[in-house]
Amino acid sequence: MVEKQKLIVIIGPTAVGKTKLSVELAQRFNGEVISGDSMQIYRGLDIGTAKITTEEMDGVPHHLIDIKDPKESFNAAEFQELASNVIRTIAQRGNIPIIAGGTGLYIQSLLYQYEFSEAVSDQEFRQEWEQLAQNMGEEYVHNRLSEIDPESASRIHPNNTRRVIRALEIFHLTGVTMTDTLKAQTMQSRYDFILIGLDMNRDLLYERINKRVDLMIEQGLINEVMELYNQGIRDVQSIQAIGYKEIYEYLDGKCTLDVAVEKLKQNSRRYAKRQLTWFRNKMNVNWFDMSNVQDFEKKVSEISYFIEGKLHLKSNT
Incomplete structure (x- = not known):
């Protein structure tokens, strides 16, 4: 019997700390990170998607980031194919693939190899x-x-x-x-995977989301969106992303900047709630509470120990 490829998957709502944890785990398990986010694949959508910076990567290779032009479309079937190929190449290097993201259907389609019938169209x-x-x-x-x-x-x-x-x-x-x-599709996976879910107290999560939006504005989100806007990019998938659609409405003169920012915060909070609902209803997740943000290193050790036991991996620490 062929041994299944081991795979670590980190999921959870926006702003819960998936990016930071994925880097920590990659360093402990000789891993490489694959983005499971449907919008970080777009070049030029950096601040609004909370895309990881080179500094934050801390030397850990990252994949499926900045591979598409904002005018291009992207879907779960394409993600499934690309991510499957990346997993193979990471494994060939003797490293552990780590998926980190919050787009539920993308991750589920990869883990269970959904068959997508693109031929069916009208x-x-x-x-x-x-x-x-x-x-x-x-x-x-x-x-x-x-x-x-x-x-x-x-x-x-x-x-x-x-x-x-x-x-x-x-x-x-x-x-x-x-x-x-x-x-109707099979729930058997070709991977030996573990699903690590991150959650936290709802009020704290919403506070983190609001602060993240404020930080995005400080970092230059308006200018980032304006660059796309001035290129005439609209009515495409990338601009439907939270953080871009709201600012487009402001640039179109449909609302004030304050209203646009408040909408952005509200839509981000609602998105976080939908993400949690999806993961809780659809997938067998091992949940970890990240509410005590001061205790991050202790939580990383707890999660690492859990992964070692489930996937029979040995960490570097």
Whole structure:
């Protein structure tokens, strides 16, 4: 019997500390980090996606960051293929792949090798619903998905019109919802993986999210978004990301900067809540409470010890 590739996966809501932990674990287990974030793959979307800096990497190789132009699309099927290839190359070097991210469907599709049928498409149907989204609003299209497939609707943000329409399209063509399509797929994994989930007291998490947004503004988020805006980049997947759509509304003159920043904080908090709901309902996660931020090193040691026991790995410390 072929031994499965060992894989460490770190998940959790935005601003909980996944990036920092992934670097610490990579240093302890001779690991390399693969981003499981659907927006950090875009070049030029740095501050708003809280992309790791070279300094923060601390010498640890990182993958699937800055590989796409903001005008390009990206989906779970493409992530699955790219991440699978990176995992193989990391393993060939004798290192341990570590996935770190918060995009639930991307990580689940990789772990369980979902089969994506991109052949199933109806361009006319897509265009019709894209037009409805323009005329009636994104909420109208999202409400239609809520009627057909409430589980997918709770997972897909109303602003992500492309994915909302894709879920509608799957039902239109197959008569089966996206939720049921995913449930029908095997839950056997080709990997020997451990899922480490990070959580913390909700009030503390929301406070961290608000402070992170304030820091993003200080670091130059407005100028970062303005560069994309001035290039004429709009109506593409990357600009649907939280942190970009809100500032675009400000630049379009639809709201004040203060309102845009408050919306950004609110949308980030809601996203964190959806992430936690997804992971708790969909995956068998080993949860660790990160509320005591002063005790980070102790928590890293606790998680490392847990990984050693589950994956039979030996750490460097």
